[in-house]
Amino acid sequence: MTPPKPRSRPDKVSLRRYVKLFREDILSAQPARLYRAWMAEFKTPFFRSYLINQPDLVKTVLKDRPLDFPKSGRISEGLRPLLGDSVFLTNGALWQKQRRIIDPAFEGGRLRETYPAMWEAAQAALARLSARTGEVVEIEEQTSHAAADIIFRTLFSIPIEDALAQKVFHEFRAYQRTQPILNLAAFLPLPPWMPRFFRADTKAAAKRIRGLITELTERRRAEIAAGRAPDDLATNIMTTRDPETGERFSTEEMVDQVAIFFLAGHETSASALAWALYLVATHPEWQERLAEEAQALGDAPDFADISKLKLSRDVFREALRLYPPVPMMVRETTCPERFRDRDLPKGAQVVLSPWHQHRHERLWDNPDGFDPARWGTENGRQCMREAYMPFSAGPRVCTGAGFAMVEGVLMLSLILRDLKLTALPDKVPEPVAFLTVRARDGIHLAVDRR
Ligand code: HEM
Numbered sequence: 017m018t019p020p021k022p023r024s025r026p027d028k029v030s031l032r033r034y035v036k037l038f039r040e041d042i043l044s045a046q047p048a049r050l051y052r053a054w055m056a057e058f059k060t061p062f063f064r065s066y067l068i069n070q071p072d073l074v075k076t077v078l079k080d081r082p083l084d085f086p087k088s089g090r091i092s093e094g095l096r097p098l099l100g101d102s103v104f105l106t107n108g109a110l111w112q113k114q115r116r117i118i119d120p121a122f123e124g125g126r127l128r129e130t131y132p133a134m135w136e137a138a139q140a141a142l143a144r145l146s147a148r149t150g151e152v153v154e155i156e157e158q159t160s161h162a163a164a165d166i167i168f169r170t171l172f173s174i175p176i177e178d179a180l181a182q183k184v185f186h187e188f189r190a191y192q193r194t195q196p197i198l199n200l201a202a203f204l205p206l207p208p209w210m211p212r213f214f215r216a217d218t219k220a221a222a223k224r225i226r227g228l229i230t231e232l233t234e235r236r237r238a239e240i241a242a243g244r245a246p247d248d249l250a251t252n253i254m255t256t257r258d259p260e261t262g263e264r265f266s267t268e269e270m271v272d273q274v275a276i277f278f279l280a281g282h283e284t285s286a287s288a289l290a291w292a293l294y295l296v297a298t299h300p301e302w303q304e305r306l307a308e309e310a311q312a313l314g315d316a317p318d319f320a321d322i323s324k325l326k327l328s329r330d331v332f333r334e335a336l337r338l339y340p341p342v343p344m345m346v347r348e349t350t351c352p353e354r355f356r357d358r359d360l361p362k363g364a365q366v367v368l369s370p371w372h373q374h375r376h377e378r379l380w381d382n383p384d385g386f387d388p389a390r391w392g393t394e395n396g397r398q399c400m401r402e403a404y405m406p407f408s409a410g411p412r413v414c415t416g417a418g419f420a421m422v423e424g425v426l427m428l429s430l431i432l433r434d435l436k437l438t439a440l441p442d443k444v445p446e447p448v449a450f451l452t453v454r455a456r457d458g459i460h461l462a463v464d465r466r
Pocket residue numbers: 103104105115276277280281282284285288340341342344345346405406407408411412413414415416417419420424
């Protein structure tokens with residue numbers, strides 16, 4: 017069965033209709049030709065945007081000359097009330113300094129130290145799901161809960177049952193319901209001078225979330241000062257000095273970073289795992305193979321064992337290809353550029369679309385099919401290098417990519433070790449892009465003990 021793909025819109029539609037489609041869903045608002053094009057131009061009365069799929073152009077923007085293509089200000093403004101000056105939004109020297117402090121906390125050795133907290137969260141998620149055997153379960157809710165738990169445990173050493181963690185989790189959910197998708201502002205044909213209106217409830221939710229995160233961060237600062245802080249990601253980041261300036265994050269700066277770890281690290285992982293579970297539910301032969309692989313590892317795989325879960329990794333990679341949680345990213349030109357014989361003016365929006373590149377008909381064999389074995393083929397290996405970017409690429413690559421690959425592979429494997437998932441023929445999920453790529457009406461799977 018070919019995994020669900022949103023219907024594309026007709027090639028030519030009026031601007032008014034485009035905006036309407038766009039507000040409903042960024043994926044189905046695009047024409048089918050983007051799955052074949054190397055580059056496409058969108059003209060609006062106020063600015064131009066260019067979607068690029070050609071691998072060497074994507075490389076120019078993300079890897080070769082990233083400083084010439086900073087993050088688009090149009091995206092930042094929508095998220096600023098929640099994220100402040102977090103590493104996700106900043107550019108230039110401030111961004112570089114933030115990465116110098118954050119990156120060491122996510123490096124290989126540190127990841128190993130984070131693993132026990134991840135393992136406990138995965139066990140808790142499996143227990144919650146096991147308690148529902150014999151039922152049809154909405155899986156995205158389960159994976160959101162699990163991914164949030166992993167973030168709280170690894171960052172602040174608290175499980176999601178902690179009262180403050182519960183509050184943050186619920187506020188984030190409320191916030192996401194009021195927030196249009198991340199990239200909307202970059203395409204909407206509004207002139208740059210027009211004031212953007214935030215919904216009052218979005219702003220209020222952002223303020224409440226920041227209040228709660230401030231409480232967590234201040235508490236931790238006091239524990240560090242008293243010498244009794246747990247050894248986790250928060251302590252790690254808050255005690256790290258910038259190797260160039262010797263500075264550490266202030267509480268305010270740390271609040272900005274915690275907000276993005278939570279937002280970027282929880283929604284994305286939850287989306288990827290939910291799609292991976294759906295894909296194995298619709299491909300029982302792969303589900304069986306993953307279950308066998310998991311059972312062979314025994315009851316408590318340790319950090320080093322994760323690299324032995326090769327089938328689980330291939331399936332998780334394939335889920336990230338077909339349903340990249342961050343479907344599009346936007347950058348801005350800082351000087352005139354020439355791409356494929358076209359002149360891009362300064363200030364043009366450059367859209368990089370994992371969604372389209374991962375399903376590009378001129379790059380991938382069987383682009384819309386589910387085939388985890390592709391990663392062992394010549395075409396799969398080449399595309400992995402040149403046309404696969406679920407975590408972006410270059411110096412701005414996702415800080416949590418390594419973390420997410422351990423978390424995703426572990427959770428997928430552990431769930432399938434004990435449980436059997438079955439898709440319901442009358443409930444085929446429809447992918448849409450909210451903050452991440454989600455199913456419009458959730459993902460419903462029957463859960464049984466294996
Ligand atoms: C499957 C899970 C994940 C996916 C698919 C994902 C994807 C991405 C992508 C595509 C970007 C680049 C966005 C852009 O340039 O516009 C990004 C950035 C980022 N991600 Fe992730 N992410 C995941 C998990 C995580 C986790 C677990 C964390 C942290 C705990 C995290 C933290 C971040 C941060 C801090 C950035 C900003 C980096 C920068 O701009 O320098 N992500 N992520």
